[in-house]
Amino acid sequence: MARRRGSGGALLLGLAVLGGLFGLGKGSDPPKTSLPTTPVQTAYALQPVSTQVTPTAPLYTRASTAATSSAEPTRLVVSGHDVSLRSGPGPKTKILDRLRQGSEVLELERETGWVKVRHPVTGTDGWVKASLVRSKDSAAAEAPHKARKEIPPPKAPMVATSVIVARLLAESRASYPGNCACPDDVDKRGHRCGARSAYSRPGGYAPLCYPRDVTAEMIAEYRKTQTASVQ
Incomplete structure (x- = not known):
């Protein structure tokens, strides 16, 4: 019995020591380090933001456009027919x-009596005689005058020969003062004139009664008179 109690006491003593060690670990807190309470100052100060926009230079200016337009070639108009565009300023060039x-x-360059131009369709550069081209403004000013000169004068309408003959016969009968100018006419009593007509009697009036009486000279004279009246 004495041994059992002795061994039990030793056991209890060991448990107590272990319990003390673990209890110290749970109940004790690690020492706390106090931090400084001085406020931290920032190294950068806030500055007010400006809303004003600084204008910048434009990428393209009108000066460049004006320089380009001032260098535009002069426009010419070809006044000759099928003008040769040559490789050089001379009549023997290609x-x-x-x-x-x-x-x-477009005029590109000038030499004595020759102008270097650019073809409007193919863009080929070549030389033409200066006398065969002129400025566009002068060509436009001369165009109305040239058009008026090229208008032909009105022509008298061509009248058929048969119409002229009929008119000459009618005028000849109308110019006779009586009723019996031609054999086929009728007098006041309604009788055919026949041999009593002025056409059948020699001397005096000689009216034109039939187409055979109208000569070619009469027809030509009539045409000349009509043409002069139209002009």
Whole structure:
């Protein structure tokens, strides 16, 4: 019995020591380090933001446009027919193309009696005689006068020969003062004139009664008179 109690006491003593060790770990808190209470100052100060926008220079200015337009070539108009566009300023140089009358070209350069131009369709550069081109403004000013000169004068309508003959016969009968100018006419009593007509009696009036009486000279004279009246 004494041994059992001795061994039990030792056991209890060991448990108590272990319990004390664990209890110290749970109940004790680690020491707390106090932090400084001084406020931290920021290194950067807030500055007010400006809302004003600074204008910047435009990418493109009108000066460049004006310079381009001022360098535009002069426009010319071809006044000749099928003008030769040559490789150089001379009549023996190679013919590159031909320009129709009225075509517009761009003037590039001038030499004595020759102008270097650019073809309006193909874009080919070549030389033409200066006398065969003129400025566009002068060509436009001369166009109405040239058009008026080219208008032909009105022509008298061509009258058929048969119509002229009929008119001459009618005028000849109307100019006779009586009723019996021709054999086929009728007198006041309604009788045919026949041999009593002025046409059948020699001397005096000689009216034109039949187409055979109208000569070619009469027809030509009549046409000339009508043409003069129209003009």
